[in-house]
Amino acid sequence: MTESIERVLRKTPLFANLTEAEMRALASRVTRKSLKQGEQLFAEGDSCAGLFLVASGKIRIFKLSASGREQVLAIESAGSSFAELPVFDGGNYPAAASAWEDSEILFISRKDFQNFCREHPDVALKVIAVVGARLRRLVGIIEELSFTTVRQRLISLLLQLAEAEGTRTKEGIQLELKKSHQDFAAELGTVRELISRNLSRLQAEGFLEVEGRKLVVKNLAGLKSELAAAEQS
Amino acid sequence: MTESIERVLRKTPLFANLTEAEMRALASRVTRKSLKQGEQLFAEGDSCAGLFLVASGKIRIFKLSASGREQVLAIESAGSSFAELPVFDGGNYPAAASAWEDSEILFISRKDFQNFCREHPDVALKVIAVVGARLRRLVGIIEELSFTTVRQRLISLLLQLAEAEGTRTKEGIQLELKKSHQDFAAELGTVRELISRNLSRLQAEGFLEVEGRKLVVKNLAGLKSELAAAEQS
DNA sequence: AAACCCCAGTGACTTTAGTCACTGCTTCTC
DNA sequence: GAGAAGCAGTGACTAAAGTCACTGGGGTTT
Numbered sequence: 461m462t463e464s465i466e467r468v469l470r471k472t473p474l475f476a477n478l479t480e481a482e483m484r485a486l487a488s489r490v491t492r493k494s495l496k497q498g499e500q501l502f503a504e505g506d507s508c509a510g511l512f513l514v515a516s517g518k519i520r521i522f523k524l525s526a527s528g529r530e531q532v533l534a535i536e537s538a539g540s541s542f543a544e545l546p547v548f549d550g551g552n553y554p555a556a557a558s559a560w561e562d563s564e565i566l567f568i569s570r571k572d573f574q575n576f577c578r579e580h581p582d583v584a585l586k587v588i589a590v591v592g593a594r595l596r597r598l599v600g601i602i603e604e605l606s607f608t609t610v611r612q613r614l615i616s617l618l619l620q621l622a623e624a625e626g627t628r629t630k631e632g633i634q635l636e637l638k639k640s641h642q643d644f645a646a647e648l649g650t651v652r653e654l655i656s657r658n659l660s661r662l663q664a665e666g667f668l669e670v671e672g673r674k675l676v677v678k679n680l681a682g683l684k685s686e687l688a689a690a691e692q693s
Numbered sequence: 694m695t696e697s698i699e700r701v702l703r704k705t706p707l708f709a710n711l712t713e714a715e716m717r718a719l720a721s722r723v724t725r726k727s728l729k730q731g732e733q734l735f736a737e738g739d740s741c742a743g744l745f746l747v748a749s750g751k752i753r754i755f756k757l758s759a760s761g762r763e764q765v766l767a768i769e770s771a772g773s774s775f776a777e778l779p780v781f782d783g784g785n786y787p788a789a790a791s792a793w794e795d796s797e798i799l800f801i802s803r804k805d806f807q808n809f810c811r812e813h814p815d816v817a818l819k820v821i822a823v824v825g826a827r828l829r830r831l832v833g834i835i836e837e838l839s840f841t842t843v844r845q846r847l848i849s850l851l852l853q854l855a856e857a858e859g860t861r862t863k864e865g866i867q868l869e870l871k872k873s874h875q876d877f878a879a880e881l882g883t884v885r886e887l888i889s890r891n892l893s894r895l896q897a898e899g900f901l902e903v904e905g906r907k908l909v910v911k912n913l914a915g916l917k918s919e920l921a922a923a924e925q926s
Numbered sequence: 927a928a929a930c931c932c933c934a935g936t937g938a939c940t941t942t943a944g945t946c947a948c949t950g951c952t953t954c955t956c
Numbered sequence: 957g958a959g960a961a962g963c964a965g966t967g968a969c970t971a972a973a974g975t976c977a978c979t980g981g982g983g984t985t986t
Contacts, residue, residue, distance in 0.1 A: 523832070525840040526924040533832065545825040548818070554832045581814040585781070588817065591824050592778040598831040599756070599766065599787045605838040606882040607758040609972065640933060649839040651974060656935055672934085691759040842942065873963060884944060889965055905964085 465490055468515040468566060471539040474586045486576060491567040495519075495559035504556045508546030510569040514538050517563025522646060523555050530646035534597060535560055544587055547573055560639075605649055612690050613648045614658050615683050618668075622677050632669070632678040698723055701748040701799060704772040707819045719809060724800040728752075728792035737789045741779030743802040747771050750796025755879060756788050763879035767830060768793055777820055780806055793872075838882055845923050846881045847891050848916050851901075855910050865902070865911040 465487045469475045475486065492515070495501060501512070504524060512519070514536050521534040521542060533555055536542050546553055547570050568576075577583050604613055626633035637644070641655040648655070659675075662668045667683050669676040677683065698720045702708045708719065725748070728734060734745070737757060745752070747769050754767040754775060766788055769775050779786055780803050801809075810816050837846055859866035870877070874888040881888070892908075895901045900916050902909040910916065 523836050523839070525836075527840075529840060531835060531839040533835065545821075545828060548821050549825045551825075551829070554829050577818075581817065584814065584817040584821065585810075587821055588778075588781050588824065591821065591828065592782045592784075595778060595824065595828055595831065596784070596787050598828065598835065601835055602764060602766065602831065602838065602882075603756050603758075605835065606756070606764040607760075607762060611972090641935095642933080649835075652934085653936085653975085654973070660935075844942085874965095875963080885964085886945080886966085887943070893965075 464515075465492065465566060468513060468539075472513050472541055473539070473590060474513075474541050474544075474583060476586075478580070482580070486568075489568060489572045489576075493565050493567060495563045495565065497559050497562050499559045501557040501559070501565070502543075502553055504554065505552050507552050508543065508550070508570060510543075510567055510571075511541060511547050511573045512543050512557075513541050513566040513568075515564040515566055517565075518560040519557055519563055519565065520560040521555050521557050529651065531649045532647040533601065534594065535647075541590060544591060548587070601649075608690065610648060610650045610654050611658050611661075612687060613650075614644075614655065615662070615686055617644065617648065618662075618675075618677065619680070619683060619687075622680065626677065629676070632676045633680060634674070634676050637673040637675060697748075698725065698799060701746060701771075705746050705774055706772070706823060707746075707774050707777075707816060711813070715813070719801075722801060722805045722809075726798050726800060728796045728798065730792055730795050732792045734790040734792070734798070735776075735786055737787065738785050740785050741776065741783070741803060743776075743800055743804075744774060744780050744806045745776050745790075746774050746799040746801075748797040748799055750798075751793040752790055752796055752798065753793040754788050754790050762884070764882045765880045766834065767827065768880075774823060777824060781820070793876075834882075841923070843881060843883045843887050844891050844894075845920060846883075847877075847888065848895070848919055850877065850881065851895075851908075851910065852913070852916060852920075855913065859910065862909070865909045866913060867907070867909050870906040870908060 466483050469478070469483055469486060469490075475483070478486065490513075495517070501519065502509075516538050518535050518537045519540075519542065520532055521536065523531045523533060525531070534542070542557065543553060545551075577587070604616075621635055621637075622633045626635040628634075641652045641659075644655050645652050659668065659670050662683075663670045667677070667679045667686075669678055699716050702711070702716055702719060702723075708716070711719065723746075728750070734752065735742075749771050751768050751770045752773075752775065753765055754769065756764045756766060758764070767775070775790065776786060778784075810820070837849075854868055854870075855866045859868040861867075874885045877888050878885045892901065892903050895916075896903045900910070900912045900919075902911055
C-alpha cells in the first residue's frame with residue numbers, strides 16, 4: 461500500500477526527484493481517497509485543506525455559474541497535482557473539483573506540505589513550474605473563449621481526441637466519445653444543444669460520421685483547414 | 694537615480710522585505726526604461742529576456758487575435774511585477790505587453806533574477822504568491838467570458854471605475870473615461886461598437902448620463918441590481 | 927410491464943454578438 | 957485653413973449563441 465503511494469509520488473513532477481528517505485517521510489503523511497465518477501471533491505469557495513495528487517483516473521476542475529452552467533478549467537490525470545495555490549496563499553478554492561472518471565487521489569494537508577516546502581526549497585521552484593503551466597493553459601482558455609466560436613472549439617477538441625485516442629481505419633480515424641454532450645459542453649463553455657447541432661452539421665458537411673457515441677473523422681485535413689481558415693477572418 | 698530604483702523595489706511585493714545591502718546589490722543589476730503610452734514592450738511569443746517591474750504608469754498585458762481583436766489579461770500598475778513566469782519556465786511570453794499610460798519600468802535579466810532567487814529562497818515563495826493572485830484573476834476573466842454578457846461586464850467595469858475614481862455629486866457619481874471605447878472593448882473582450890451601444894442603452898434606461906468621455910452614474914443601486922438579477926437567469 | 931431517468935436530437939424562436947459602411951466631430955499637422 | 961487621422965455614434969444587417977419545449981431511445985428500477 462505505502463509502496464504504491466511512493467510510486468505515485470515519483471510520477472508527480474512536484475516530488476519526482478526526492479531521495480528514498482524523503483519520499484518515505486512524505487508518504488507517511490499522505491492520505492488516500494477514492495472517488496466514484498461524478499463525485500465532488502470540493503466546491504468553489506471551500507476553504508483549502510491541502511494539496512491533492514491524482515493517483516489514477518481524472519479529476520475535473522470547473523467553475524459553476526449561478527444558472528447552473530459549467531466551465532471546465534482543467535482535467536488533471538495521473539501524476540498531476542492540483543489546488544497547490546490556495547495551499548500557499550491561504551485563500552479559498554477558486555473553483556470546484558469532481559471526478560471525471562473513477563479516481564484515486566492522495567491528499568497532503570496544508571500544514572504538512574508547507575513544512576515540507578520549508579525543508580525542501582527546490583520544491584517551491586517545482587511549484588512555480590507547475591503553476592506556470594496551469595497559467596498558460598488558462599490563458600489559452602481565455603483566448604479560445606474570446607476569439608473563437610463553439611464550432612472551432614469543438615473541432616479543435618475533436619482533433620485533440622483523434623490525436624490522443626483515435627484508431628486509424630480505412631474509413632478514417634475512429635474514436636469513441638466517453639462522455640455526454642453535456643460534459644463536452646462544459647469543457648467548451650457552452651450548452652448541450654450546441655454540441656449536438658455542431659456535430660450534426662460537421663457530419664452534414666462530410667467531415668464526420670457520427671453514430672451515437674461512436675465517431676469517425678473522415679476528413680482530418682479538412683477539419684484542420686477549417687481552423688486555419690477561421691484564423692484569417 | 695539609484696535611490697529611486699530602490700524605492701520602487703521596496704514597493705514591489707516580490708522584493709519588499711530585503712535588507713538594505715541586498716536591495717543595493719539588486720538595484721545595481723536593474724535597468725530602467727521609459728515607455729510612451731501605446732508603446733509596445735514585447736509581443737506574444739517573444740523569447741523571454743527577463744522580469745519587469747512597474748515603477749510608474751500602467752502596463753497592459755493582452756492577447757492579440759489573428760483578426761486584430763485584443764483581449765486584455767491584466768493591467769499592472771506601480772509596484773507590480775510581470776513576466777515572472779517565463780523567467781522560470783524558460784518559455785516564451787504567453788501574451789504581449791504595451792504601455793497603457795506613459796510608464797517607467799525596471800528590468801532584471803533572467804540570469805540575474807534566477808541567481809537572486811537561488812540566494813534568496815524566500816523570494817520564490819513570493820513569486821508563488823504573486824503568480825497565484827494572477828491565476829485567480831485569470832479564472833475570473835474566464836468566468837466572465839463564459840457566463841456573462843457584454844452588458845454585464847460593462848456594468849461591472851463601470852461600477853469598479855465609479856468606486857475607484859468617481860467623485861460624488863448631487864446628480865450622481867461623476868467620472869471621466871480616460872480611454873477610448875476601443876480600449877474598453879479590449880478589456881471586456883468585445884468590439885468598439887458594443888461599448889458604444891451598451892453605453893447608449895444604459896443611458897436610455899436612465900442609469901447613466903453620458904457626454905463624450907464624461908459620465909455620471911445616476912443610479913448606482915440600479916446598476917448593482919442589474920448584475921444581481923442577471924445572476925438568477 | 928410500467929414508470930422513471932438520463933441522454934440525444936431537433937424545430938422554432940429570442941437574444942446577443944459581431945460586421946460593414948457611413949457620418950460627423952475633434953484635434954493635430956503641415 | 958485644408959487635409960489627415962483618430963474617435964464616437966448609428967443604421968442595417970448577419971451570424972452565432974442560447975432558450976424552450978418536446979420527442980424518442982435506451983437503460984434501470986420496482
